[in-house]
Amino acid sequence: MAQVCGWVGTILRVNLTTGVIAKQPFSQELRNNFIGGSALSAKILYDETGSQTDPLSPENRFVVSAGPLNGTLVLGSCRTHIMFKSPLTNTISYASGGGFFTPELKYAGYDTIIFEGRAREPVYLWIEDDKVEIRDAKHLWGKTIDETNSLLREEHGPDIRSLSIGPAGENLVKFACPVTGDLRTPSRGGGGCVMGSKNLKSIAVRGTKSIHIADPDKLFAIEEEALASIKTRAPYEFFRKYGTTTLRWTLLSGGTMGEKNSEWPEWPTGSPTYSKQQLSDPFRHDLLIENYPPKYVSCFGCPLHCTAWLDFDERFGRYACKGDRGEGTRQLYGWKVDKYAPVVYRTHLCDQYGLDVISAPSTISRAVEWYQQGIITTKDTDGMGLSPSDNNTWIELIHKIAKREGLGDILAEGASRAAEILGVPTETASTTKDLLRHTGPAARTRSTDIELQLSVASRGKDHLSGSNPIPWLGFPVRSRWVDIYKKLGLPMEGPNRVYAYHPRRADVTIILEDEMNMANMLGTCTFNGTFWCNWDRPEGDIPYYSAVLKAVTGVDFTPQQLVEAAERYLNLAKAYNVRLGLGRKDDQFDLGATKPEGYVQEEYDKMLNRYYELHGWDPETGIPRRDTLEELGLKYVADDLEKHGIRLGKRGHKYHLNDIPLELRGIKG
Amino acid sequence: MGDELLINKALQLMGRWSNRELTDNCTGCRICEMVCSLYHEKDGINPKRSRIRVVISREKTAILPMVCYSCIDPSCVASCPIECLSQDETGMIVVDEGACSGCGECEEACPFGAIHLHPVSNVAMTCDHCDGKFLCVRYCPENILDFLLPKKVRIRR
Numbered sequence: 001m002a003q004v005c006g007w008v009g010t011i012l013r014v015n016l017t018t019g020v021i022a023k024q025p026f027s028q029e030l031r032n033n034f035i036g037g038s039a040l041s042a043k044i045l046y047d048e049t050g051s052q053t054d055p056l057s058p059e060n061r062f063v064v065s066a067g068p069l070n071g072t073l074v075l076g077s078c079r080t081h082i083m084f085k086s087p088l089t090n091t092i093s094y095a096s097g098g099g100f101f102t103p104e105l106k107y108a109g110y111d112t113i114i115f116e117g118r119a120r121e122p123v124y125l126w127i128e129d130d131k132v133e134i135r136d137a138k139h140l141w142g143k144t145i146d147e148t149n150s151l152l153r154e155e156h157g158p159d160i161r162s163l164s165i166g167p168a169g170e171n172l173v174k175f176a177c178p179v180t181g182d183l184r185t186p187s188r189g190g191g192g193c194v195m196g197s198k199n200l201k202s203i204a205v206r207g208t209k210s211i212h213i214a215d216p217d218k219l220f221a222i223e224e225e226a227l228a229s230i231k232t233r234a235p236y237e238f239f240r241k242y243g244t245t246t247l248r249w250t251l252l253s254g255g256t257m258g259e260k261n262s263e264w265p266e267w268p269t270g271s272p273t274y275s276k277q278q279l280s281d282p283f284r285h286d287l288l289i290e291n292y293p294p295k296y297v298s299c300f301g302c303p304l305h306c307t308a309w310l311d312f313d314e315r316f317g318r319y320a321c322k323g324d325r326g327e328g329t330r331q332l333y334g335w336k337v338d339k340y341a342p343v344v345y346r347t348h349l350c351d352q353y354g355l356d357v358i359s360a361p362s363t364i365s366r367a368v369e370w371y372q373q374g375i376i377t378t379k380d381t382d383g384m385g386l387s388p389s390d391n392n393t394w395i396e397l398i399h400k401i402a403k404r405e406g407l408g409d410i411l412a413e414g415a416s417r418a419a420e421i422l423g424v425p426t427e428t429a430s431t432t433k434d435l436l437r438h439t440g441p442a443a444r445t446r447s448t449d450i451e452l453q454l455s456v457a458s459r460g461k462d463h464l465s466g467s468n469p470i471p472w473l474g475f476p477v478r479s480r481w482v483d484i485y486k487k488l489g490l491p492m493e494g495p496n497r498v499y500a501y502h503p504r505r506a507d508v509t510i511i512l513e514d515e516m517n518m519a520n521m522l523g524t525c526t527f528n529g530t531f532w533c534n535w536d537r538p539e540g541d542i543p544y545y546s547a548v549l550k551a552v553t554g555v556d557f558t559p560q561q562l563v564e565a566a567e568r569y570l571n572l573a574k575a576y577n578v579r580l581g582l583g584r585k586d587d588q589f590d591l592g593a594t595k596p597e598g599y600v601q602e603e604y605d606k607m608l609n610r611y612y613e614l615h616g617w618d619p620e621t622g623i624p625r626r627d628t629l630e631e632l633g634l635k636y637v638a639d640d641l642e643k644h645g646i647r648l649g650k651r652g653h654k655y656h657l658n659d660i661p662l663e664l665r666g667i668k669g
Numbered sequence: 670m671g672d673e674l675l676i677n678k679a680l681q682l683m684g685r686w687s688n689r690e691l692t693d694n695c696t697g698c699r700i701c702e703m704v705c706s707l708y709h710e711k712d713g714i715n716p717k718r719s720r721i722r723v724v725i726s727r728e729k730t731a732i733l734p735m736v737c738y739s740c741i742d743p744s745c746v747a748s749c750p751i752e753c754l755s756q757d758e759t760g761m762i763v764v765d766e767g768a769c770s771g772c773g774e775c776e777e778a779c780p781f782g783a784i785h786l787h788p789v790s791n792v793a794m795t796c797d798h799c800d801g802k803f804l805c806v807r808y809c810p811e812n813i814l815d816f817l818l819p820k821k822v823r824i825r826r
Contacts, residue, residue, distance in 0.1 A: 107717070208717055211715070216708075220707070231810075
């Protein structure tokens, strides 16, 4: 039998209730159809959980999954993918993070771990090649991420890799996340809360086996070329130097910088006000580098080193952060915060507690706004005055949320439920999929691209699935995407934000969805793809993925087959949510009490109809059609949906790969 | 245990040398480890089977690629009880793999943690210039590695 290459061929199934650990072969059929990562995980979630599953119950699954490219020479082959039913949104959810954990899992011999059940007491999973043990974690419980890793290293050696929860996950904070030993986090959706509900503190691993490579010479050649060519791309040096601290600059240029509680400003971009904002911004990326010289740190196999160790004074210490280099400062825009150290400290706290660095501050941000508006008072805030420009407000509330103390106990439920509990009126009326409270309740992006892309993602308003970089980041516009927009006849909207509806924005969303979700199946980081640093790779990512998969696995996945695999994933995730009762009403942009100027529901609907149609879904309901599901080899899903009383629309209509011109995906006819 | 030894040596080294001079730009991506293991190992990739090893200490803000420095009067050669290590004219340490007993004396003796036992075969392994290809030098995205021939520089320990 031919040796399996790329994949390592084993799925680990761990039942925390019974303590039974089973090793299942990762069959060729599964590998060829679902590849790995997100697609395999979605199938497991679909098959084994559903509307009856309470996300915090033993019945929920927590799936940690690698792709065939993880741990190989492929650039950015570091990603850890987790999937679960989310306690925050009650929908399917996933998260992806960098670091060094998943390659090690593969070196130990496992492509995927599926957790089910609940341990009676705190445990961790210890993996050392063939040895897999559930071990007592009482001595780790209550510890921060660094403390946990210290203890694990003492026990098992300094070269292990780990994925752990902190106190936030233990306390079932709804947006708690697991954190790797190198402080990277697959953070959205509350994966840490699911781990905590299973009493699973950590997964620690050492792997001394190897990943077989089908054609090493070919892999050497492809990656040497990939390294050489990424260095020629416009964003490469800029991004490596400044990392995500550039977020504020680029969002300002693109006119998509949210202010305060992520309200988008009313002043038009491109105006002198914007330029003044950019130049005088205390968190301007070049000033940050000058004042706080970073020690650059990479994730596994990646040349971009978008993370850094930063040194501050005694009070704030030394931290590793990527998220905060951009995300934290972005969220504080408009609140008159101008000191970097406390902002980084905030991220550090989130990392140590295991809290989503987007959801935690944005939930606090809502509370701050409610307090400023007088909707809640010091009676609700344990006597604290909530002032946005006061560092203590942010820091204190992070502590309280992680420990579920006082107001923190309410905020730990997520912004929407917190609003209900506190009696905050209508602006918080949210759909089930209210995951990504980047955008506040009254977002005024005036970008039809953003509004469509965020609204349709299965886990909630997801900025990493089908998220076209052009409207977010004005700098400088990318040739591949300019070309695509031209060919589709789409007007550019930024930076002076005026709605320009066009149904074919759906085409762009889907081109991106397929490419970005492919990375989640393969195990690579989209920063290496056309989403960011390879943005003017003219043929897009798909031909590259096809070539490198062949070199690594020996299996010939044509670009068309890769698109179909991505569609398989998108259909499974959609079917999951449909089965829960979600529908068209949940794929709407969050408008709040008053619609933004220029918003036209009928025009949005046309884009949404086309989006559904292009996926081979019923354009009225968004439900995947039977013919589409059967075309993609998911007949059993069609049968299952109908068994649940869901009508799959007219026969005779299905997904067609060619509905979007193949050349836009770099695929030759 | 090999890796613990390696990390201890790296930390000692950081004490002796200014780590910023050596490693300012290494970001710990481990691409060097991957190309090294992929080239040498029939089995495929595992950075633990590489002859160049990157050691990381967040506490000391240091990331050090550790690889054979072709010492003048190498400790590893001197330490081998059965004399199965030798040094050629380029400074490269040559291992008589058939003779190596896996005792680990060389691993302990090397001040750079640059020679260690293969995790499976237990035979000593160190940088062998990958047949003149110097792959780690070629693939390092930061271009911080370079192979310097003996007449350019040799380190006295």
